[in-house]
Amino acid sequence: MALDPASVLAKVMRVLHAFGADDHGLGFAELQRRTGLPKATVHRVANDLVEAGLLDRVDGAFHLGSHLFELGMRASVERTLLEVATPFLEDLYERTHEVVHLALREGSEVVYVAKVAGHRAIRTPSRIGGRMPVNATALGKALLAHAGEEERIAVLRGPLERRTARTITAPGRLRQQLDKVVETGVAYEFEEGAPGLVCVAAPVLDPQDRPVAAISISGATPRFRPTDHAASVHAAAAGIGATLARRAALAEEGLT
Structure with a gap:
């Protein structure tokens, strides 16, 4: 149910969502x-959020507060996912020394929840908490490929955002790629999200083959060849999925 725009909570959410990654x-x-919002409303809401620790005020500018991060980390699904995925992400980084991501899907966007990168890593448009369109990322394709048909159709009907000259914005072509992802278990991105950036991703699936998250490795072309790392990414995603399933089974049996 949509929030009443006149409610206090709706105004709070408008202020918090005003901040970009x-x-x-x-x-x-x-x-x-x-x-x-009216100036008086923004002044009142922002001050209340500062008092609650959800915003910080430094040198006259407002920043998202550290308490928001603490609350986010208490979200059980994301916390468990991060705990399980982190060793696999670090292992992929040690193998490649390229940028490694973990992401979720929200509608037609992917949301980055973890990123591992070193000093030599290529600059990427990703930020933890940031978003990218699913059609412009290997992560998004990996997640959308395993979504339900109604969710697929909703995204394919667009509009599909163009980020570079190589971004796929034709629904028919994107559907073909999604079908290929289901067949092979991995998705690719070739300078579709940012020039010079290529990527391979694989979905983390639950026991019913529903997408929980996706992981990826990104690097600069022509140094990085994503096809060379498809097996590693696929194996890591499968490992994360198996570990999550095992934890869930133990929790149901009351063993954790």
């Missing part, structure tokens, strides 16, 4: 512009 702080005027 790349923002390092927003001044009052910019916060008011992004929310579209």
